[in-house]
Amino acid sequence: MMNEALREINRGTAEIIDSERIEKLLKAYFEEGKNYTVKAGFDPTAPDLHLGHTVLLQKLAIFQKYGGRVQFLIGSFTAMIGDPTGKNATRKVLTKEDIVKNIESYTTQAFKILDKEKTDIVYNNEWLDDLGAAGMLQLASNLTVARMLERDDFSKRYASQTPIAVSEFMYPLLQGYDSVYLKSDIEIGGTDQKFNLLMGRQLQKAYEIKKQQAVLMMPILEGLDGVNKMSKSLGNYIGVTDAPNDMFGKVLSVSDELMWRFYELLSAKTLDEIASLKAGVEDGSLHPKKVKEALAIEITARFHSDEEAKNAKEEFDKVHTKSQIPTDIDEFSCEGDIWIAKALLDCNIEPSTSQARRDIKQGGVKINQEKVTDDKLQLTTGEYLLQVGKRKFAKLKVN
RNA sequence: GGGGAGAUAGUCAAGUGGCCAACGACGGCAGACUGUAAAUCUGCUCCCUAUGGGUUCAGAGGUUCGACUCCUCUUCUCCCCA
Numbered sequence: 001m002m003n004e005a006l007r008e009i010n011r012g013t014a015e016i017i018d019s020e021r022i023e024k025l026l027k028a029y030f031e032e033g034k035n036y037t038v039k040a041g042f043d044p045t046a047p048d049l050h051l052g053h054t055v056l057l058q059k060l061a062i063f064q065k066y067g068g069r070v071q072f073l074i075g076s077f078t079a080m081i082g083d084p085t086g087k088n089a090t091r092k093v094l095t096k097e098d099i100v101k102n103i104e105s106y107t108t109q110a111f112k113i114l115d116k117e118k119t120d121i122v123y124n125n126e127w128l129d130d131l132g133a134a135g136m137l138q139l140a141s142n143l144t145v146a147r148m149l150e151r152d153d154f155s156k157r158y159a160s161q162t163p164i165a166v167s168e169f170m171y172p173l174l175q176g177y178d179s180v181y182l183k184s185d186i187e188i189g190g191t192d193q194k195f196n197l198l199m200g201r202q203l204q205k206a207y208e209i210k211k212q213q214a215v216l217m218m219p220i221l222e223g224l225d226g227v228n229k230m231s232k233s234l235g236n237y238i239g240v241t242d243a244p245n246d247m248f249g250k251v252l253s254v255s256d257e258l259m260w261r262f263y264e265l266l267s268a269k270t271l272d273e274i275a276s277l278k279a280g281v282e283d284g285s286l287h288p289k290k291v292k293e294a295l296a297i298e299i300t301a302r303f304h305s306d307e308e309a310k311n312a313k314e315e316f317d318k319v320h321t322k323s324q325i326p327t328d329i330d331e332f333s334c335e336g337d338i339w340i341a342k343a344l345l346d347c348n349i350e351p352s353t354s355q356a357r358r359d360i361k362q363g364g365v366k367i368n369q370e371k372v373t374d375d376k377l378q379l380t381t382g383e384y385l386l387q388v389g390k391r392k393f394a395k396l397k398v399n
Numbered sequence: 400g401g402g403g404a405g406a407u408a409g410u411c412a413a414g415u416g417g418c419c420a421a422c423g424a425c426g427g428c429a430g431a432c433u434g435u436a437a438a439u440c441u442g443c444u445c446c447c448u449a450u451g452g453g454u455u456c457a458g459a460g461g462u463u464c465g466a467c468u469c470c471u472c473u474u475c476u477c478c479c480c481a
Contacts, residue, residue, distance in 0.1 A: 289434045
């Protein structure tokens with residue numbers, strides 16, 4: 001039992017600091033039923049979670065299974081500073097109103113994975129608001145500038161002569177102080193958070209909490225491009241609230257290589273099962289596309305339903321494999337004759353008439369399945385099915 | 400507080416008086432090809448009913464027939480010294 005728990009906890013992790021501590025906590029749970037706390041911080045800078053976040057959430061759910069109480073920390077205070085992590089530019093600072101708005105949708109999404117009964121949602125402005133200038137300075141005395149500059153993203157920005165705001169230096173300290181206040185036993189985060197996570201340990205020691213949190217780091221999930229980390233600002237993400245069709249299609253669009261990362265970090269399949277899938281693909285007995293479809297269905301079903309996942313797969317086959325027309329197409333209408341390029345712009349499937357004309361010249365535009373060759377074409381009264389490229393569709397009714 | 404360097408399209412980055420809507424790279428879009436939206440190859444990539452017109456190179460002025468390129472001021476950033 002204990003070993004199984006450890007195996008699940010270790011799965012997919014990038015690094016664990018102080019794993020003895022985790023073993024002790026688990027032992028205490030199995031032998032004496034003692035619970036422990038697992039902290040994870042979330043920045044409510046965007047209202048939507050994506051699969052990159054769920055890697056952490058799934059790990060938290062594992063801890064909940066084995067006696068952990070999750071401290072779901074909303075960085076309500078720190079969001080107003082802007083976490084420098086992974087950024088080569090100073091992040092935009094959020095207002096209080098923005099944050100409050102984001103939190104609700106954020107937590108409801110998180111509870112698709114987490115057990116609500118074993119989760120405490122905490123907001124760090126509750127204690128950081130009261131810290132005051134004196135407390136802040138005391139906190140800051142725990143860290144030297146030299147150490148701060150050792151941090152990879154800071155040193156890179158410094159070297160490339162991009163600005164660093166002093167307030168950004170405070171971020172790791174505040175995040176670490178959260179661990180002091182919450183007396184967390186374990187904190188989990190992405191590998192990019194290493195510095196911040198370790199700060200929690202250092203500060204717990206400095207403030208004599210008598211225990212230092214163990215740190216568990218998960219790898220950063222790559223985005224759809226397979227290179228950069230999944231993030232909303234890069235637009236390479238799969239959102240938890242994405243429609244089933246989108247979600248399915250996005251998973252299927254990842255490269256064969258990246259698929260295995262997704263399997264390891266997102267699938268509920270055991271590592272043994274994944275290994276046998278991989279072997280199957282390598283010896284040619286399994287088609288990689290089938291394996292990827294299975295993953296896409298699993299993930300889609302998790303955030304929607306089995307039914308919707310199945311429909312998404314059928315829809316995808318219909319549109320892409322058989323190049324048929326999708327079921328749901330946005331409909332537009334207009335009064336009087338309209339120029340084709342303008343029509344495409346109005347239907348939101350082209351960004352400008354210039355781009356529309358370019359695509360027409362290249363043969364990328366179809367009306368009712370027929371390629372358009374004349375970029376001066378006028379659409380007269382009637383209904384049209386407009387298509388740009390392979391996957392942008394719109395219906396237009398000209399009155 | 401003093402001295403120096405810099406700000407160019409989604410990003411990086413050329414261009415130092417006319418040949419500039421601005422090289423190149425990445426990204427993005429389209430086409431071919433495929434198992435998909437992967438890989439590869441090709442084309443395109445400020446806006447505009449367009450063999451033409453309009454607005455751009457941090458911002459505001461100025462010099463000039465003509466400025467992204469020269470001058471002045473402003474804003475922002477980086478470096479060195481205090």
